[in-house]
Amino acid sequence: MSRSLAHPTREQIELPMVLDCLSDPTRLAIVCILAGRDRAATELRCGDFNALSGKSNLTYHFAKLRESGLMQTRVVGTARLMKLRREDLEARFPGLLDAVLASAARDAQCLQLAECELVAAD
Amino acid sequence: MSRSLAHPTREQIELPMVLDCLSDPTRLAIVCILAGRDRAATELRCGDFNALSGKSNLTYHFAKLRESGLMQTRVVGTARLMKLRREDLEARFPGLLDAVLASAARDAQCLQLAECELVAAD
Numbered sequence: 001m002s003r004s005l006a007h008p009t010r011e012q013i014e015l016p017m018v019l020d021c022l023s024d025p026t027r028l029a030i031v032c033i034l035a036g037r038d039r040a041a042t043e044l045r046c047g048d049f050n051a052l053s054g055k056s057n058l059t060y061h062f063a064k065l066r067e068s069g070l071m072q073t074r075v076v077g078t079a080r081l082m083k084l085r086r087e088d089l090e091a092r093f094p095g096l097l098d099a100v101l102a103s104a105a106r107d108a109q110c111l112q113l114a115e116c117e118l119v120a121a122d
Numbered sequence: 123m124s125r126s127l128a129h130p131t132r133e134q135i136e137l138p139m140v141l142d143c144l145s146d147p148t149r150l151a152i153v154c155i156l157a158g159r160d161r162a163a164t165e166l167r168c169g170d171f172n173a174l175s176g177k178s179n180l181t182y183h184f185a186k187l188r189e190s191g192l193m194q195t196r197v198v199g200t201a202r203l204m205k206l207r208r209e210d211l212e213a214r215f216p217g218l219l220d221a222v223l224a225s226a227a228r229d230a231q232c233l234q235l236a237e238c239e240l241v242a243a244d
Contacts, residue, residue: 015225015233020145023138093225095217103137103215 005073010088013069021068026053027061034084035101043081127195132210135191143190148175149183156206157223165203
């Protein structure tokens with residue numbers, strides 16, 4: 001059984017909220033990991049991000065990412081399956097996500113994203 | 123006479139701080155205006171932004187923009203002359219500034235940037 005959580009429509013996604021969301025290193029790491037899996041069209045679960053932060057902190061960040069329009073979350077039973085809203089973001093802000101991801105990848109070490117990449121690659 | 127204010131070096135400019143800085147609509151408007159003047163290599167003064175917000179609020183935003191590395195400020199006598207650090211930003215985060223500026227221009231009306239554009243065009 002699947003129940004739906006509130007998400008902004010594509011048109012409701014706002015630039016300031018997206019930039020604010022991406023300005024937090026933990027959320028940026030989550031987005032980098034989701035982007036890595038996105039190419040394989042794989043959804044991720046909350047537990048896949050445990051190396052990044054504590055559970056309640058992650059829950060807060062997941063909600064921010066969903067509410068800003070960066071991430072789609074499906075609830076299936078007790079699991080939450082998450083993926084990046086790449087098409088919606090590209091339609092609203094062409095080139096922005098790729099520019100942020102490329103910059104984050106270049107600065108991965110000083111942003112302390114190294115650990116995230118390991119998690120993403122497993 | 124010119125005295126210098128503290129600015130981060132190119133290498134010290136950090137992605138999260140830049141994104142956080144751009145996530146505020148007033149600062150985004152300031153950056154859009156600076157970008158418009160940037161092509162003409164013109165520096166702007168504090169007074170050029172008076173239509174955007176109150177003076178003390180603007181002073182706060184100018185400091186944030188300088189400290190994040192988005193903007194260069196020169197103090198000449200009683201004036202502060204400001205310009206965008208486009209080359210530094212492009213070197214650190216290729217494509218990011220242009221993607222943000224293009225998205226902001228598309229969303230100018232809902233971001234209430236219309237007034238800023240008028241100021242920039244005068």
